[in-house]
Amino acid sequence: MPFSELSExxxxxxxxxxxxxxxxxxxxxxxxTLLALSKFPGRGFLLTLVxxxxxxxxxxxxxxxxxxxxxxxxxxSLHLIYTPTAIVIAxxxxxxxxxxxxxxxxxxxxxxxxxxxxxGLGASKAQMVxxxxxxxxxxxxxxxxxxxxxxISEVGASMMVGGNIRHQTRVLTTAIVLETNKGEFERAIxxxxxxLIITFLINYALTWIQQRGKQ
Amino acid sequence: xxxxxxxxxLRVQHAKTTVLEIKHLEIERGxxxxxVGPNGAGKTTLLLTLARLLKPADGAILFDGQPLESISKLxxxxxIGMVMQDSLLLDCSVFDxxxxxxxxxxxxxxxxxxxVDEWLGRLNISTxxxxxxxxxxxxxxxxxxxxxxxxxQPTLLLLDEPFRSLDEAAHTGLLADLKTLLPQTHTxxxxxxxxxxxxxxxxxxxxxxxxxxxxx
Numbered sequence: 001m002p003f004s005e006l007s008e009x010x011x012x013x014x015x016x017x018x019x020x021x022x023x024x025x026x027x028x029x030x031x032x033t034l035l036a037l038s039k040f041p042g043r044g045f046l047l048t049l050v051x052x053x054x055x056x057x058x059x060x061x062x063x064x065x066x067x068x069x070x071x072x073x074x075x076x077s078l079h080l081i082y083t084p085t086a087i088v089i090a091x092x093x094x095x096x097x098x099x100x101x102x103x104x105x106x107x108x109x110x111x112x113x114x115x116x117x118x119x120g121l122g123a124s125k126a127q128m129v130x131x132x133x134x135x136x137x138x139x140x141x142x143x144x145x146x147x148x149x150x151x152i153s154e155v156g157a158s159m160m161v162g163g164n165i166r167h168q169t170r171v172l173t174t175a176i177v178l179e180t181n182k183g184e185f186e187r188a189i190x191x192x193x194x195x196l197i198i199t200f201l202i203n204y205a206l207t208w209i210q211q212r213g214k215q
Numbered sequence: 216x217x218x219x220x221x222x223x224x225l226r227v228q229h230a231k232t233t234v235l236e237i238k239h240l241e242i243e244r245g246x247x248x249x250x251v252g253p254n255g256a257g258k259t260t261l262l263l264t265l266a267r268l269l270k271p272a273d274g275a276i277l278f279d280g281q282p283l284e285s286i287s288k289l290x291x292x293x294x295i296g297m298v299m300q301d302s303l304l305l306d307c308s309v310f311d312x313x314x315x316x317x318x319x320x321x322x323x324x325x326x327x328x329x330x331v332d333e334w335l336g337r338l339n340i341s342t343x344x345x346x347x348x349x350x351x352x353x354x355x356x357x358x359x360x361x362x363x364x365x366x367x368q369p370t371l372l373l374l375d376e377p378f379r380s381l382d383e384a385a386h387t388g389l390l391a392d393l394k395t396l397l398p399q400t401h402t403x404x405x406x407x408x409x410x411x412x413x414x415x416x417x418x419x420x421x422x423x424x425x426x427x428x429x430x431x
Contacts, residue, residue, distance in 0.1 A: 113299055116268050120297030120373070121316040121363065124289055131315075135305055 001187060005167075010194065013171040016084050017152040020091030024099045024147045027092070029140075032103025033129055037115070047104065053097025058090075059156030065090040066160045082163035087171070090157035095147035102143030106136040141210040145203055152199055172198075218277075219244040219371060219403045220265065225274035227257075227264055227427075233272075235260045235427045242405060242420075247397055249418035250407040256424040258407035259300070262373045265405065266297050279370075293320055295371045296364030296402075300379055302356040304348035309340065309359050312348050316367045334366040337396060354385025361393070365400065372397075374406035378413060390416050 035047055067073050069081040069089075080086045110132060118128040133140060155173035162169035164178060172195045179188035218241035227235040235257040242248055250258045263269040265276070267288050276283045283291065296316070304312050310331055317327040335341045338358045343351065348359060357377060364372060377393075378386045394416055397404055408414060414421055423430040 111301075111303065113301070114303050116263070116266075117297065117299050117303040118315075119268060119292060120266050120295070120299070122289070122293040122295075122319045122367065123316075124319070127319050131305065134307075 006191075006194075008167065009170050009172055009175050009191075010198065012084060012169075013152065013173070013195075014198065016087045016158075016171060017091060017148065020088045020095055020151045021099075021144065021148040023088070023092045024095035024151075025144060027096045028099025028143070028147070029103055029133070031096075032100040032143075033107060033133075035100070036104040036107035037129070037132075047101075050097050050101045050104070054101045056094060056097065057156070058094055058154035058158075059160065061090050061093045062157030062160030065093065065157065069161060081161060082165055082169055084162070084169055086161040087158045087169060090161045091151040091154065094154060094157060095151045098150050099143050099147040102146055103140060106139035106143060107132055109139065110135055138210055141206055145206050148202065148206075149199065152195070152202075217244055218242060219279060221277040221280075223275045223277075225264070225276065226272045227260055227269055228272040229260075233427065235264065237261070237274075237429055240422065240429065242403065244403050245401045246419040247404045247406070247417055248420040248422060249414040250405060250422050250424060251409070251411075251414060252424035252430065253409075255426075256430075257427040258424055259375050260427070261424065262297075262375050262405065262407060265371070266295060266373055267291055293367075294369060295373060296367045296369035297373045298357075298360045298364050298375065298377055300376045302353075302360035304351070304356055304359055304363075306349055307347070309335070309343045309346050309348055309351070312359055313362045313366055315363060320367075330366050331362075334362040338362045338365075338392060352385075353380050354382070354389065357381060357385070358389060358392075361389070365396070365402070368400070369402060372402045372404040374404065376407050376409070378408070378410065393417060 032050075035043060035050065065086065066081065068075050069078070069086055070076055071081070080089070114135065115128060115132065118131055123131065153173065155177055158164075158169075158171050159174050159177065162171070162174065164170050164174040170178075172191055176188050176191045176195070179185075179191060220242035222237050222240040224239075225235065225237040226233055250261060252258055260269060264271055267283060278286065278291065305315065313331045313334060314327050317330060322330070332341070332344075335344055338361060340355060340358045340362065343355060343359070348356065351359065357380070361374075361377065378389060381389065390413060397417070406413070406417070
């Protein structure tokens, strides 16, 4: 595999999974906060749903998204199937429950009286939520790492909705599957090692930020 | 002397059970009022209600002659200071903890710094300024919590058993400091306590609560 193709696959993997993680954070942080701090009918059911979503099999997500985006599907007219956007959509569905569930758990682990104390010191609701996020920054960063880990390593959804098309939707995990199927084990192992190194470096950076915040 | 707080026919419920019922109560401006009573008497409930962190089922509370409902919750809470049973400090420096309420109010940095320094000094904790709040002893943490409330120059200061988790030496030291500081600031203060010593040393008035009602 030429270096240009390898870098293309690596960059697409990072772009797709990075964007999916970011979108999951945008969805999961406020939704997880709402679930942790508010009381409303159906909250327990929603929490159960989110916790179940944390264990969604990527291949099932891929199937559901593919059926929705296929030409004959309800969103077929958008022509998103077998595009990087389709992979991002599927990965957001995988990562958002992880970020949401771990955000809710992180905020629920704080002393509930802290909210009252912050309000008693004159915090607006937004200021209170921001302080609670700050206080729970270590588990919240862990939620972010878990979300990123879930999507950078998944293969089922990316394969089903992306199609593993060369120069278009091929990412590191789908490339590994392809090389394995072709019997090119050395290439598959090399891609696997590359994926592990990238994941390690990103998690190393996030862990550094996390632990620096702890000191 | 006029009342800063006047309570009429107040009833607070928790899970449909009445936990506090006060026919009439006035808290005088500039005075230090002790709330005494056994556990479950309703002391914390009254303090949380006065801080508008609990909504009463019935009754009226007047603040400076105005019904509380006519003041926005945020505006009202920015006129009070509160210290809960445990110090509940944030995981940051002592300075940042004490500056918290001032930053919520958008007070500019230089003024925040000046006021925080002043109150760290008045509570004898200037040396702790850069220390992480998680590294403090119980007595130090409670001093920081008090500085965090007093730096706001509140019209009404609510203290929920501020000495509860302190050892005898820390208790005595903080009590002596508050006995000096509160009259200097003329802050109307309501504090909950079990200790007759605290009442004797600190309070101008005493309100006894028993089973959610005013007692003897």
